[in-house]
Amino acid sequence: MSAEFDQLVTQFEQFQARLRHVDEQFADVAAMQAELTALEATATSPDRSVTVVAGPGGAVKDIRFTDAALRQSAPALSAAVLATLRQAVAEAARRQAGIVEAHVGDDMHLMDQVLETQAELFGTTPEELRASMAEQPARPAADEPHDDHDDYGQGSVLRREEPQSRAAPPARGNDPSGNRFLNLYDEEDR
Known part of the structure; x- marks a missing residue:
């Protein structure tokens, strides 16, 4: 019985080691994703x-x-x-x-x-x-001073995306236009 228990303990420790290795790999993937995003x-x-x-x-x-x-x-x-x-x-x-x-x-x-x-x-x-x-020189970081005499007109030719406003949710209750299928809740469902 003791040999079987020792074998189970060994297998459990191997399993835990594999889990730690997987956790390390996922942490590395997250770091890689962060670098790629930036x-x-x-x-x-x-x-x-x-x-x-x-x-x-x-x-x-x-x-x-x-x-x-x-x-x-x-x-x-x-x-x-x-x-x-x-x-x-x-x-x-x-x-x-x-x-x-x-x-x-x-x-x-x-x-x-x-x-x-x-x-x-x-x-x-x-x-x-x-x-x-x-040969490429390193770019200065955003917080480092750099030469701005050529400021590129202080503008971009790419349009910045404006945040889109959300559409107002439909009013509850019966829809006078007859489009009840768009209304998820009827008055009696409350």
Whole structure:
């Protein structure tokens, strides 16, 4: 009987260890999700007239223009916006891959896959992309001082979503229009 009890205790301890391991994995996933949610990559055109901010999944969060950008011809501005947009989205994808690899491990070689795909799209090599990643200066944090002489007109070309107001709930009681099916509660249900 004692041997069976010891075996049950050992199995229970193994089970508890597996539960702790699962808890650790879930905590790491939550940290990874938080980092991915906060992810932002900013790219600026060579003439500094266009700035694009991209988020996770390549979502465009902001596009800003200087006054000089608005003096460009439409085709030149369009080309600058597209090139800068591609840079920001590509950087966001690389950062996203880096975050995932940091939490999951690089067994999948996710960064290599991203760099190979981007190199093919941009007509360059993965090594050149890796080198350009190392050359990029770190952006100042939001609370650090930085040069605002080019403030991009203090505005965004992306419309901010306004909070939507909720529709008023339908009045209780009998609906004079005859649409009783929309009313979940009749007076007698109260």
